[in-house]
Structures are given as C-alpha cells and as structure tokens.
Amino acid sequence: MRQADWWRGATLYQIYPRSFADSNGDGIGDLRGITERLDYVASLGVDGIWLSPFFASPMRDFGYDVSDYREVDPMFGTLEDFDALVDRAHALSLKVVIDQVWSHTAIEHPWFEESRQSRDNPKADWYVWADAKPDGSPPSNWQSWMGCPTWTWEPRRKQYYLHNFLPQMPDLNFHNAEVQDAILAVGRFWLERGVDGFRLDTANYYCHDPQLRDNPPQPPERRGDIPAAMQQHLFNVCQPQNLPFLERVRALTDEFDARFTVAEIGSANNLERMIEYTSGTQRLHTAYSFVLLGALPKADALLALVTPWLQGEGAQAWPSWAMSNHDAPRVATRWAQGDEGRIQQLLALLIALRGTIFIYQGEELGLTQSDIAFDQLQDPYGKAHWPRDKGRDGCRTPMPWASAVANAGFSLSDSTWLPVDPAHQARAVDVQEADDSSCLNFTRRLLALRRAHPALRQGSFEPLWADEQVLVVLRREGADAVLLAFNLSDTSRTVELDQGFLVTSEALVVGDVQMGGSSLQLAPWAALVSPVELSS
CATH class of the missing domain: 3.20.20.80 (Glycosidases)
Incomplete structure (x- = not known):
C-alpha cells in the first residue's frame, strides 16, 4: 500500500x-x-x-x-x-x-465580535444573519439538537443570527x-x-x-x-x-x-x-x-x-x-x-x-x-x-x-x-x-491481526451467511483470507456454509466456536476472527 x-x-x-x-x-x-x-x-x-x-x-x-x-x-x-x-x-x-x-x-471569536457590530463592517457577512419576520419571529422554524431554536436576536444589528448548536456558537457563512x-x-x-x-x-x-x-x-x-x-x-x-x-x-x-x-x-x-x-x-x-x-x-x-x-x-x-x-x-x-x-x-x-x-x-x-x-x-x-x-x-x-x-x-x-x-x-x-x-x-x-493481514485492512467483504442473528464474512486480498463469524444473540446457532475452511492457529475466538467441514457452530455472543486456508 x-x-x-x-x-x-x-x-x-x-x-x-x-x-x-x-x-x-x-x-x-x-x-x-x-x-x-x-x-x-x-x-x-x-x-x-x-x-x-x-x-x-x-x-x-x-x-x-x-x-x-x-x-x-x-x-x-x-x-x-x-x-x-x-x-x-x-x-x-x-x-x-x-x-x-x-x-x-x-461568540468570543474576533470575527463574530466584529460581525455583530453592524450590517456594513468588513465581516458583516461572515456569519449567517437574517431579518425577523414581520411579526418579529425568527426567519425560519429550524430547531437545534441542543434544545433550542437555531436563531438568536442581536440588538446591535437588529437581526437574528444562526446557530445550529448552542446560542453562543454562531454559524459561519x-x-x-x-x-x-x-x-x-x-x-x-x-x-x-x-x-x-x-x-x-x-x-x-x-x-x-x-x-x-x-x-x-x-x-x-x-x-x-x-x-x-x-x-x-x-x-x-x-x-x-x-x-x-x-x-x-x-x-x-x-x-x-x-x-x-x-x-x-x-x-x-x-x-x-x-x-x-x-x-x-x-x-x-x-x-x-x-x-x-x-x-x-x-x-x-x-x-x-x-x-x-x-x-x-x-x-x-x-x-x-x-x-x-x-x-x-x-x-x-x-x-x-x-x-x-x-x-x-x-x-x-x-x-x-x-x-x-x-x-x-x-x-x-x-x-x-x-x-x-x-x-x-x-x-x-x-x-x-x-x-x-x-x-x-x-x-x-x-x-x-x-x-x-x-x-x-x-x-x-x-x-x-x-x-x-x-x-x-x-x-x-x-x-x-x-x-x-x-x-x-x-x-x-x-x-x-488487522495490521498483519491485508485482507482485514483493505480486502474484499464477501458475505457467506447473514440473518438477524448471525453474520459470517470472508475478507480477501490476493492470497490472504480471513474468516469472520458473529452470533449476535443469546441462542446457540449452527450454520452450513457453501464451503469448508481450515482455521489456523492465529485464530481469535470469543466464546465457543466449532468448525467442522462446512458446518460452523457458534455459542451465544460468540465470535471468530481467523486467517484461513481455503479448502478445495
């Protein structure tokens, strides 16, 4: 690479x-x-x-x-x-x-301190300013994830400024x-x-x-x-x-x-x-x-x-x-x-x-x-x-x-x-x-393992099995291959794959995992990360 x-x-x-x-x-x-x-x-x-x-x-x-x-x-x-x-x-x-x-x-940034002073200073348009609606309400109905509307009134300019977060965090334009x-x-x-x-x-x-x-x-x-x-x-x-x-x-x-x-x-x-x-x-x-x-x-x-x-x-x-x-x-x-x-x-x-x-x-x-x-x-x-x-x-x-x-x-x-x-x-x-x-x-x-195996860093991602509980994937880059299996449930599962794999001594296992031929047995919340040799 x-x-x-x-x-x-x-x-x-x-x-x-x-x-x-x-x-x-x-x-x-x-x-x-x-x-x-x-x-x-x-x-x-x-x-x-x-x-x-x-x-x-x-x-x-x-x-x-x-x-x-x-x-x-x-x-x-x-x-x-x-x-x-x-x-x-x-x-x-x-x-x-x-x-x-x-x-x-x-709001303490010098850019905003200048921008808020008037509508005609050199940084007047560096933030998002807008006039009130005729009834004095904010320019739009936008709401911030910080628990407030996204507009705050600035009396010096007689305008609202936009802030998608806290009122003290004005948005740049x-x-x-x-x-x-x-x-x-x-x-x-x-x-x-x-x-x-x-x-x-x-x-x-x-x-x-x-x-x-x-x-x-x-x-x-x-x-x-x-x-x-x-x-x-x-x-x-x-x-x-x-x-x-x-x-x-x-x-x-x-x-x-x-x-x-x-x-x-x-x-x-x-x-x-x-x-x-x-x-x-x-x-x-x-x-x-x-x-x-x-x-x-x-x-x-x-x-x-x-x-x-x-x-x-x-x-x-x-x-x-x-x-x-x-x-x-x-x-x-x-x-x-x-x-x-x-x-x-x-x-x-x-x-x-x-x-x-x-x-x-x-x-x-x-x-x-x-x-x-x-x-x-x-x-x-x-x-x-x-x-x-x-x-x-x-x-x-x-x-x-x-x-x-x-x-x-x-x-x-x-x-x-x-x-x-x-x-x-x-x-x-x-x-x-x-x-x-x-x-x-x-x-x-x-x-x-991730550093040692190109398959895990940038290799392909080939799903071998996927349902609501189990995901089995083969990552491959050239001759390098890694088998990954996860049981995301509290129930033991056995899945039959289309091919068998030889799990190597480098394998990392969480819980009880058994591989026999093309049959993969996964205990609840089990995981397998194993470089593999692909069998015929």
Whole structure:
C-alpha cells in the first residue's frame, strides 16, 4: 500500500484531551499528559491518534466552541507542547489527526465580535444573519439538537443570527468566499505544523439553505420527543453547496504528503451522505456517521451498512466506522450491558469491518458508561435534558491508568473535572496489562491481526451467511483470507456454509466456536476472527 494511502483500513485512537492524562495536577487532562502516554497508545497497534479539540475556547461545549483556531487553550498547554506531542507521535510511527470545528465559532471569536457590530463592517457577512419576520419571529422554524431554536436576536444589528448548536456558537457563512478562504488558511496553519489530517466536525452543517425555507414536520411515526426531532432537517444542513467547499479542503490537503480528511456526518440519510462526501478523488478521503452509535443492529442490518461501499458510486468511496466516541454512550454498556465476552465480541466486530476504524479511549479496556450525578454534570446538553437524557458526561470520565492510586492515576489533583468512575478502577490499564485474557490484551491481538493481514485492512467483504442473528464474512486480498463469524444473540446457532475452511492457529475466538467441514457452530455472543486456508 502506498504511503499516501496509509489511512485505508487504518485504526485511529480517539483521545479526549480533558480526560486522558493530567500532567500538571489541575484535574484536567492536557497535551503533555497525552505525550507522556503515547507509548501506551503505540503499544495497542493503532496507526494514529485523533485529538478532540484543544484550541482556545470559553469551553461552553468543551472546545467545540473555538475562540481562536490557531492557539492552544492554556488549560491544555501551549503550541510548543503540541509540537512536542506531534514529534513524539511521529517518532512512534503514529499519525496525528486533529479536530477542526469549522461550521461555527464561539461568540468570543474576533470575527463574530466584529460581525455583530453592524450590517456594513468588513465581516458583516461572515456569519449567517437574517431579518425577523414581520411579526418579529425568527426567519425560519429550524430547531437545534441542543434544545433550542437555531436563531438568536442581536440588538446591535437588529437581526437574528444562526446557530445550529448552542446560542453562543454562531454559524459561519460558507456562502461567503472570504470565509472559506479564512478557514482554509486555518487548515494550512496546522498542516504546516505537521498534523497528518483533520477530523471535520459536523461537516454536513457548513452551508445552509439561502432561502431559509422552513423544515417540514416529521411524519407521526418518526416524530421524536424534542423539537429538533419533530422536523425533517432538509434546509439547515446537507446543502449541495457543501460539496465545492469539501473539494477545496481536499485540494488543500493534497498539497501536502500523505494527509487525510474524515468527515463527521449526522444526517437522516447517513450512508448516502457518507458516499456523496467521499466518492472519487476530489472530495474527502472518508467519513463516518452515527449509524453504529445508537442501538445494536441485527446481523443482517450490519451487512446492509457495509454493502453500499461494494458497488456503484460507493465502490469509489471509503467508509469509516466507530462504535463509541465522546458524544455517545459507551458501547460496552449500550450493546454489551457490561458483559466481558460481549465486549470482546464487539471489538472483534469493529476490526472486521471494511473501512477505517476508530477506537475511543478506554474502549480497549471495555470501559462501561458512567452514571454522573446531576450536581456533578458538566455537559450543557445533559443539564438541559435531565433526567430524560443525562448527556455526554458518562462517556467522558477520566481514563483509569492505575487501580490502587488516587484518581486511578489520571491526576494528582484532589478533584478532577469529572469524577473518576470507581467501577473503572478494576479495569485500569495496570490491571489489564498483567492479565493475558484481559480486554486490553485481546484488543492488541485483534489489531495485530488487522495490521498483519491485508485482507482485514483493505480486502474484499464477501458475505457467506447473514440473518438477524448471525453474520459470517470472508475478507480477501490476493492470497490472504480471513474468516469472520458473529452470533449476535443469546441462542446457540449452527450454520452450513457453501464451503469448508481450515482455521489456523492465529485464530481469535470469543466464546465457543466449532468448525467442522462446512458446518460452523457458534455459542451465544460468540465470535471468530481467523486467517484461513481455503479448502478445495
């Protein structure tokens, strides 16, 4: 595989800086803490890291509200600390991908401070402004997923400004070429600093409908219980004008060697949008969505997620997959209910998928979702939606490094920004390092297989069996072949395949799996990942 294509089939490890490692004892993770732990990350067998935002910010949404795109927030360190992190990562052969939050800024950003002053200043059109309707109501009916309308009144301009998230996070106007140029200059700044790529936050939110048409209501059977889920988001996101800008982003990264872009997409038609944004060589390299961040799909539904990339326009695109991240309940709770065997099965399922994969910090330890008391909540979404939805803090608690020390080795502070989950101490890195059967060491073996076998990184994806409970797939690249089988149910299953396979000594097994000729027996929640020799 060409060095420029390192991202195809790669495994990236997501680091949430606030919660990874605290080097200065203030209870908040930082860049130096990450650098000190990069040897551990490299030991997993991943290809690189994705860093969630560390930029200057008022931290209303924990860094996803940027006030200066080119500065490190002091709570995380300095630009020199970032440079040292990149140098150490590269010395360990780890790529560094950073979040870029371009759809919106913080209200404290100098661009917005200027834009809000009048309708005729140099940056007057850098954000999305609109007059009120004759009755004084907002320009459209658009609703934010943060629990509020998407429009806020600005008395200095006597206009509303658009914000698809918190009111303190105004949307940039990507219909303005000067805005695109300024954002691309930000990207160039970080590329020249040595980063290997960007994770583009909410990449389908860049452009809005210029006519500000109202979103239609959801049909009754799809209507949710918060305002944003009561309408179809046809006009505030996923506009066709996004595509030329994405092509400009790709052209920028192509000026540098072996750089990479991955879009985050939250859309009603996730798979279609992922293909649209990554098809061919002029748009983004890859994209991921929320399709594996919700309820556990049936086995045949999982197959249906992968097959669009095997044919038609999808064959010219490349997907990415994540089962956990900083915005979703941890998969060890959401899908596995904390069961060790099921957690390991899900890790095996993730590495089986054709595409680039993301592991969220602690996922390799099998960390479960934490239950945060209301008086300890930090997430504005959780505070606004309590108790129906406790927000995102439960997946953001500090990383447990050592079982027998204060704060599980995350920090020397008396208190941490979110509490360390006592249940996580028993799953700390030092405990699992010493246990060959641990989730951590199982993850290392899985990733070693993925790195060693081209079939798992970029090979074909050939379904051999799929029903609601069982999925059996052959991945193949040239002479290299890997058999993968998963029973996603609490019932033992036997399936008869069209051909037999010789399972090799490299096989990784979860639960009880038996292969005899073409007959495959799978215990409840069992998994098989095995390089195979194809029998006659």
